[in-house]
Amino acid sequence: MNPIRTACLLLTLLAGAANAADLTIRVQDVSSAQGTVMVALYDGAGSFLRKPVQTAQAGAVAGSVDIVVKGLPAGDYGIAVFHDANGNGTMDRNAIGIPVEDHAFSNNARGVMGPPSFEQVKLALPAAGATATISLR
Amino acid sequence: MDRRRFLEAGFSLGALSLAGAARADQETYRRFHAALAREPALGVYADTVGSQVGEASIVGRIPKDLQGSFFRNGPGRFELGGERYHHWFDGDGFVQRWTIQDGKVRHQGRFVETQRYRDESAAGQFLYPAFGTWVARRGFRDNDTVNAANTNLVPLNGRVYALWEGGSAYEVDPETLATVGVKTWRDDLRAMPFSAHPKLDPQGGMWNFGAFPGANRIALYQIGADGAVLRTGLIDVPQQALVHDFVVSSKHLIFLVPPYDMKGGKDLSFAERHVWAGSGPGARPMRIVVVSKDTLTVRQVFELPPRMVFHFGNAWEDGACTRFDVVLHEGDALAELGGLMSGVRPDRLQSNSEAVQICLDYEAKQARTSRLFGSSEFPRVAPQTVGARHRRLVLLGMGDTVLSSVNLVDTDSGKIDGYRFGAGWQVEEHVLVPRRNARSELDGYLVGVAQDLKKGVGVMTVFDAARVSAGPVAMARLPYRTPHCFHGNFLTA
Numbered sequence: 353m354n355p356i357r358t359a360c361l362l363l364t365l366l367a368g369a370a371n372a373a374d375l376t377i378r379v380q381d382v383s384s385a386q387g388t389v390m391v392a393l394y395d396g397a398g399s400f401l402r403k404p405v406q407t408a409q410a411g412a413v414a415g416s417v418d419i420v421v422k423g424l425p426a427g428d429y430g431i432a433v434f435h436d437a438n439g440n441g442t443m444d445r446n447a448i449g450i451p452v453e454d455h456a457f458s459n460n461a462r463g464v465m466g467p468p469s470f471e472q473v474k475l476a477l478p479a480a481g482a483t484a485t486i487s488l489r
Numbered sequence: 490m491d492r493r494r495f496l497e498a499g500f501s502l503g504a505l506s507l508a509g510a511a512r513a514d515q516e517t518y519r520r521f522h523a524a525l526a527r528e529p530a531l532g533v534y535a536d537t538v539g540s541q542v543g544e545a546s547i548v549g550r551i552p553k554d555l556q557g558s559f560f561r562n563g564p565g566r567f568e569l570g571g572e573r574y575h576h577w578f579d580g581d582g583f584v585q586r587w588t589i590q591d592g593k594v595r596h597q598g599r600f601v602e603t604q605r606y607r608d609e610s611a612a613g614q615f616l617y618p619a620f621g622t623w624v625a626r627r628g629f630r631d632n633d634t635v636n637a638a639n640t641n642l643v644p645l646n647g648r649v650y651a652l653w654e655g656g657s658a659y660e661v662d663p664e665t666l667a668t669v670g671v672k673t674w675r676d677d678l679r680a681m682p683f684s685a686h687p688k689l690d691p692q693g694g695m696w697n698f699g700a701f702p703g704a705n706r707i708a709l710y711q712i713g714a715d716g717a718v719l720r721t722g723l724i725d726v727p728q729q730a731l732v733h734d735f736v737v738s739s740k741h742l743i744f745l746v747p748p749y750d751m752k753g754g755k756d757l758s759f760a761e762r763h764v765w766a767g768s769g770p771g772a773r774p775m776r777i778v779v780v781s782k783d784t785l786t787v788r789q790v791f792e793l794p795p796r797m798v799f800h801f802g803n804a805w806e807d808g809a810c811t812r813f814d815v816v817l818h819e820g821d822a823l824a825e826l827g828g829l830m831s832g833v834r835p836d837r838l839q840s841n842s843e844a845v846q847i848c849l850d851y852e853a854k855q856a857r858t859s860r861l862f863g864s865s866e867f868p869r870v871a872p873q874t875v876g877a878r879h880r881r882l883v884l885l886g887m888g889d890t891v892l893s894s895v896n897l898v899d900t901d902s903g904k905i906d907g908y909r910f911g912a913g914w915q916v917e918e919h920v921l922v923p924r925r926n927a928r929s930e931l932d933g934y935l936v937g938v939a940q941d942l943k944k945g946v947g948v949m950t951v952f953d954a955a956r957v958s959a960g961p962v963a964m965a966r967l968p969y970r971t972p973h974c975f976h977g978n979f980l981t982a
Contacts, residue, residue, distance in 0.1 A: 444677065447723050448704045450631050452679040462628025464618065472628070 372423040374481040377408075379417045379433050381489040383454060387439040389417045394430045397470035401432065412437070430473035431458035433486050454488040514572030514615070514622065517831045521573055524832025530891075530942040531832050533915055536573075537565035537583055537972045545587075545594040545965035551951060552962065554924055555934050558663070559587040559949065561918075561977030562642035562651055565600060567830065570614035576621020576760050576827045581606045582639035582651050582659070583972045584666050587938075587949050587965070590982070594949060594965035598972070601638040601651045601659050602668040608634075620655070621760035621827055631680045632656040632701075633671055640685030641976040645695060646716050652685035654733065655701065655759075674710065675718045681708055685976065686734040686800075691873050694719070696742060700732040702759055703751040707732060707744060707778075709785050722785030726778060730763055731823060736813045737876050738804035741788065742780040743813060743849075745798040748773035749823075765821035767795025777856055779811070779849065791849060791856040797822040802844075802900075803870040805878045811849045814882050814900060816866055818842045834890050844868060844884050846900060861898050862886070862905070867976075871921040871930040881930040881954075883919055891915040895937060895950075897957050906957040915940040915973075921954055922979045931955040934962075936979055938971065947971030 379389050389412050392404035399405070410419045412435060434443045434455035446452050461472035475484055525531045564580025567573055574580060585598040600606055608627070609616050616627040617635040629635060636656040643650045643658075650658040650672060657680060660669040673679050682699030689695045693714030700707045707729065709722035726732075730749030735742055748766040766773045774792040781788045799822070802814035819841035828834070844862040864887035870879045880901055886894035888909070893916055896907035910916055919937025927933050935952040949965040 446677060446679060446681050447708050447721075448681065448699075448701055448706065450680045452677060462630060464625045464628050468628055 373426050373477050373479050375421045375424055375429065375477055376481070376483040377419045377421065377431060377433070378483055378485045379419065379435075379456075380415070380485060380487045381454075382412050382414055382417055382435055383488070384437060385412050385414045387412050387435065387437040389419065390434055390436050390443075391419050391421075392432045393421060393424070394432070394470065395427060400430055400470040400473075401467060404432075405429075424477060426477055426479040428474050429458070429477055430470050430475070431484055431486065432467075432473075433457070433488065435488055456486050456488050458484050458486055460487055514575070514624075517575055518568060518571060518573035520831040528832070529945065530913075530915070532945055532970060533940050533942070533973045534567070534577065534829050534832075535970075536568040540597075540599040541585075541969060541971065542597045543595070543967050543969060545596060545949065545967050547592070547594065547963055547965050549951075549961060549963035551589060551592045551594065551965070552934065552953075553592070555922065555936070555951060556589055556591070557922070557979055557981040558644075559589070559920075559936060559977060559979045560642040560644055560649055560663075561585045561587070561938070561974040562601075562638075562640060563972055563974035563976075564637070564639040565598075565972040566606070569609060572615060573830060574615075574619055574622045575758070575830055576619070577829045578639070578760070578826070579619035579621050579637065579830075580639055582637055582653070584638075584642050584651050584661055585971060585974065585977075586666060589965075596947070596949075596965075596967050596971065597666060599666050601661060603636050603638050603659060604634050605636060618758060621758050621830075623756055623758040623761065625756070632682070633680050636671075639975070641978075643687060643689070643695075643978055644980040645689070645712075646714055648716070652683065652687070654685045654699075655682050656680060658683050674712060674716070675721075678710075678718070678721070683710070684732075684734065687712075688735070688737040688875055689872065689978075691875055691877075696737050698732075698735055698742070698744070700726075700729065702730045702749075702763065705729050709742060709780065720785065722780075724778070724780055724785070724787050726776075728773070731759075733798070734800050736801035736804040736815070737782075738806050738811050738813070739876050740782055740806055741804065741811055742782060743801075743804055743811065744778040744780070745801075745815065746776040746778060747797045748775060748795045760823060760827060763821075763823055765797075765824070767797075768820070775817075777847070777849065789849075789851055789854070791854070793847075793856050793858065800866065800868050802868040802882045803875060803879045805876070807848070807878075809851060811851075812846055813849075814844060814846045814861060814868060816842055816844045816868055816884075842866065842887070844882070844898070861900060861903065862896065865896070866892060867918040869918065869920050871923055871927075871933070872978075873923055873927065874930060879930065881921070883921060883935065885916050885919065888912075892917075895919045895935065895952070895957065897931075897935065897954065908952065908957050908960055910939055913941065913943045915942055917974055918976055919950070919952075920977065920979050922981065925981075938974065940970070940973065941966070945970050 461468035565583025566581040687697035777791040796817040804813035923933035
């Protein structure tokens, strides 16, 4: 094994471990216990709503649901949440493309004629971890 | 330029552009109030605050067999925080009910408590984009967040719906007019556009459609008498802009698509994004899109010279042809209506609209137009004739500056039975109210509202449908001005 490559890998792992932060996503105002609450995490404007760095889900509970994503590098993240009430694995849209299932973003940000920007949804995750509260109302 | 001066220049430029953006609405407010001071008749477009309730004093006599509720809707709030909307279509829906019982008339009116109305009332300023005014102070979830519920008030199966066109129906309580909430006809139809011009089937239930400017598709809905969705469809309509109304025959749903291009770009309202494409060398025609009811697919598309369209009368099958009536406007009537909000009346509407009957000849692939009436608007037909052969069309005729006459047009002979209210009046939509078991379209009453501009009060008017030119048999005068409505419907008790 290439010693340099091994050292680099180790360093990366150690660095990751040292900075691994837990993000608790508290999803409020879940309208029913049907289906699943889905979350997607994004780490930049370029990948926002295109390529999540991590996804997670939990069974829906009427009211509030906590979803914990562990071991994330500290940094800026944007979160998109939707309540897949009919459990079909996708955020359903109506015939002209408007989402019909409850959805929300970190900072409870809303866009104007479309989704909010990454700037609006961005939150800082420190190494010590954080809790993001998002309302589906 | 040193760094400090550069920054100052930057700041002052920024301040200038900010002030400019904010002034746009304040300027409309200032211009309207200056115009209103000169011409009190513009009070018809003034802002309304709070609810209304009152007893009307009757001039003449309300017929004994006319009993029921006249449900109407129109924009009431145009101003907030010193700003004024740019377009008549922007205001928050103010729903009204005129209750006729035993010769007495009672009026009530209140705002639909939409999410927009509640959020903006709490904030003390406009927050969200309106049809003709771009406001972006707060982000929003979807089109129902900005729903104005301001265009029509439709009773169906014991319930009453305040309709907009860019989003869901809002249900209101038939007795108190208190807001019940957003109506979702079926889960997958949440936040779908739902036109303010459903066609109520005389046998029960209704047809309606939903169109978003620029969506290039129109959704079709058939709803049963019990409020259940019977069928839905979706048709492709390229280069589709504002489609406000449609017409229904026994076999077809018919749409007129006026030639507009949808301009892209941020910070523009829907109205501003509509660019008239009906003049100049590249002028496009107006299209007539005919949908078969049995398949909910496009049967045929016809073309006519470019015109703007808001409202239809009725459609019926005449052998191999379909006939329908419609009011056509020359040029960009949509933008011209915008001037009302700053106190400028659209004089083009005066000379450049006409009511026509269009005959669709499927074999010859031709749409033929014949004139029924001159400058006019707010066409209606007797409710029992919707989708079937009709012989009378209600039209409000244009006076010098405002709609000032009510007319019943014989669509076969062209003869007109009309009444001119004269100077000092502005006439709103009138509807035919058939007597029980009516034997003809004339067997009933013509009921509407007119604004007495001199006294600044709202008046409900009742005509004998068989003798409109004889003048109203009764006028129910309120002690206050009622917000100008767009559309309404009479529910016989």
